[in-house]
Amino acid sequence: MTIDAIRYRRLGYVGLNVSDLDASVNFYETLVGLKMDQRPQSDMAFLRCSDRHHDVVLYKSDTPGVKRVGWQMESEAALDAIEAHLTSIGIACHPVAASESSELGIGRAFRMTEPTTGATFEFYHEMEAAPDAFQPTHTKIARLGHIVLSSADRSATESFLMDEMNFRVSDRIHGMVTFMRCFPNPFHHSLGVGSAGKPGLNHVNFMVTEMGDIGKANNRMKKADVPIVYGIGKHPPSESVFLYFLDPDGMTIEYSYGMEEFPETDPRMPREMPASLESIDYWEGVPDPRMGKVGVLEPLGERAES
Numbered sequence: 001m002t003i004d005a006i007r008y009r010r011l012g013y014v015g016l017n018v019s020d021l022d023a024s025v026n027f028y029e030t031l032v033g034l035k036m037d038q039r040p041q042s043d044m045a046f047l048r049c050s051d052r053h054h055d056v057v058l059y060k061s062d063t064p065g066v067k068r069v070g071w072q073m074e075s076e077a078a079l080d081a082i083e084a085h086l087t088s089i090g091i092a093c094h095p096v097a098a099s100e101s102s103e104l105g106i107g108r109a110f111r112m113t114e115p116t117t118g119a120t121f122e123f124y125h126e127m128e129a130a131p132d133a134f135q136p137t138h139t140k141i142a143r144l145g146h147i148v149l150s151s152a153d154r155s156a157t158e159s160f161l162m163d164e165m166n167f168r169v170s171d172r173i174h175g176m177v178t179f180m181r182c183f184p185n186p187f188h189h190s191l192g193v194g195s196a197g198k199p200g201l202n203h204v205n206f207m208v209t210e211m212g213d214i215g216k217a218n219n220r221m222k223k224a225d226v227p228i229v230y231g232i233g234k235h236p237p238s239e240s241v242f243l244y245f246l247d248p249d250g251m252t253i254e255y256s257y258g259m260e261e262f263p264e265t266d267p268r269m270p271r272e273m274p275a276s277l278e279s280i281d282y283w284e285g286v287p288d289p290r291m292g293k294v295g296v297l298e299p300l301g302e303r304a305e306s
């Protein structure tokens, strides 16, 4: 079997571990603009910026970071294809128990450990619809955009994602970061892989609909004493206008406006951009050292439920 049958719909959702669930729910609702429909247990909350069941799940934990990254596959056949391929190369695929997949509003799903970072990835095809349409508040969030993970061996992570998961490289900033799309999703990146001394979270991104969403957020975050750690700026790789700020645990969140989209066939070649500030921000801003520093990747336990 070739990996061509491994096809994605989108970055499905991000599960984040947070130390103070009430504070984080408040932050993600009132300052980021997500909607919480359900808090089915005292230690978890579902939030969304779409008409789907959730885009973010917050879990109470002593260790802030990424519990898991959910990938929505294009079809059941694509879900079968990635499970079969990963199994064939010796990666353990743990089915998600029916009780948990039902709570998550997804059908059949499995989890695995991405071997080069230790990140937990989940794969599913369907997610239930939310009870009603997402109504944006102060910010017209278009979608959960991407997650950037830090890797201690970026080229190994890139190779695993390309060769075993059928991701494609859109661009690289030399020695720093690789931007990858979950093929054939058109967006420049759904996943970024940054070089770092150890694996971790760099940031979670939400794409917004208007430039004004970025400008308004800049003032809203300042007024609420939320640390802004980069921006407003404009990224050369994807051409997006950005603002990065910290959540209550110090995890980095990005809003961005605009992003290059790739066709499924005959896409342009990836670029290798120089390792310099000009590759990061057309407007020559310098990131705050706190950017991308907080967020542990939770290992998958013996059972898929963990």
Ligand SMILES: CC(C)C(=O)/C=C/C(C(=O)O)=C(/O)C(=O)O
Binding pocket: 148, 173, 176, 177, 192, 205, 235, 236, 237, 238, 239, 240, 256, 279, 280, 281
């Ligand atoms: C700050 C990093 C190194 C950078 O250049 C980011 C670029 C982009 C982009 O082009 O959109 C990101 O969103 C990202 O790294 O996540």
Ligand SMILES: [Fe+2]
Binding pocket: 146, 148, 203, 205, 254
């Ligand atoms: Fe980003």
